[in-house]
Amino acid sequence: SDFFRIPERQIPSPPPTAAPLSTPLLPTAVLRADPSRSPEPPRQARREVAAMDEEYDVIVLGTGLKECILSGLLSVDGLKVLHMDRNDYYGGDSTSLNLNQLWKKFRGEDKPPAHLGSSKDYNVDMVPKFMMANGTLVRTLIHTNVTKYLSFKAVDGSFVFSKGKIHKVPATDMEALKSPLMGLFEKRRARNFFIYVQNYDEADPKTHQGLDLTTLTTKELIAKYGLVDDTVDFIGHALALHRDDRHLNEPALDTVKRMKLYSESLARFQGGSPYIYPLYGLGELPQTGFCTSKCCLWWHLHVK
Structure with missing residues (x-):
């Protein structure tokens, strides 16, 4: 099936690579780039980091889907939000891991075999599931206007x-x-x-x-x-x-x-099944859909 964004179809951009959670909040273009090639954070972002010891209205722990939706809505409502996660990836228990992250999680310091290819070619869901194309979650994504940051694929059959x-x-x-x-x-x-x-x-x-x-x-x-x-x-x-x-x-x-x-x-979407799936795994929902888009737009501080 074609790749598309909700509600209109669109050819997807290359998979975004989110900046480490310890990196200061940057504009969208920087967050979606390779962190190793990211330019120096803007002055506003550096001021955010320098202000870590000030007061916040809300502190959110973890970057699971519920936590990201909550922090995004609170920041849009004008509250100052500090969003923290002990992991070096987004998504909490429902994240999508690349091959290196998967190996580290389940096999410690072992490295994945070379014949499996590039680590970035993998997005392995920790909680694999499909989304109903007209379900509550999809309607929530559309309502919060984060679908512009996400690409989906219609599942070919059931x-x-x-x-x-x-x-x-x-x-x-x-x-x-x-x-x-x-x-x-x-x-x-x-x-x-x-x-x-x-x-x-x-x-x-x-x-x-x-x-x-x-x-x-x-x-x-x-x-x-x-x-x-x-x-x-x-x-x-x-x-x-x-x-x-x-x-x-x-x-x-x-x-x-x-x-x-x-x-x-x-x-x-007139596909072969009622299901759709984020092109780069379910971890894209909290990472790109809410953490990236909402943080970038409303500048609530997001740290490791």
Whole structure:
């Protein structure tokens, strides 16, 4: 899939290399450059470092995603923020490490083998996960206007393992017709259920068809459409993304909302799946999206 920025598509720039956290806060152009070639910090930044012993309104410890969002919002609100991290990288527990950092974290002083190539070619997520293209996190990124600093890639496909084989989760009407995951008559019944979910609006009783999804369980709702167990599993785990089967005995509203999110995310960038992924790893969210952009714009002091 093409690389893009949210909300508009754009060819990505080379991967940014953030300055060490002990480096004074610099303008965006310097933070995104190789620290070994960074020019001398501007006078304003040097004054910030000299003022380390003054008072701050807020001190934030750690550069995980939550901490970076918090410090960015506080600084935008006019508070003086000191943001500190004991590590020499951004992201906390959800960081993305290059090869040297990965080896140091798990193998001490051992060096990675030369045949693995350049350390900078790697961005290994400590907490690997995808983002829903229309999910809460993406909407937060857009709302805070940090998406201009981030490049994303649409994930090409979503797959399930069924009856000893791997199958692609259909992303288009044509793929749904050809998919072996359901028989012809089962597809017709499933289609009726999907139409109900797509049209459902919690605020509009006319779309409820007389069903109260706050009391009706998921199992009871699906039973009204006569779907077989394999389809029930597909809906619950491949579309609603439940981790277990407890949802079957819980109110159906949550499952319907999850399915609608899947559908909306799938349609947002018209890719092969509802998922997107930061081009240089999830560590880019706190590093480039919040620490770099917000610190540069609002000059709250960010140190190791």
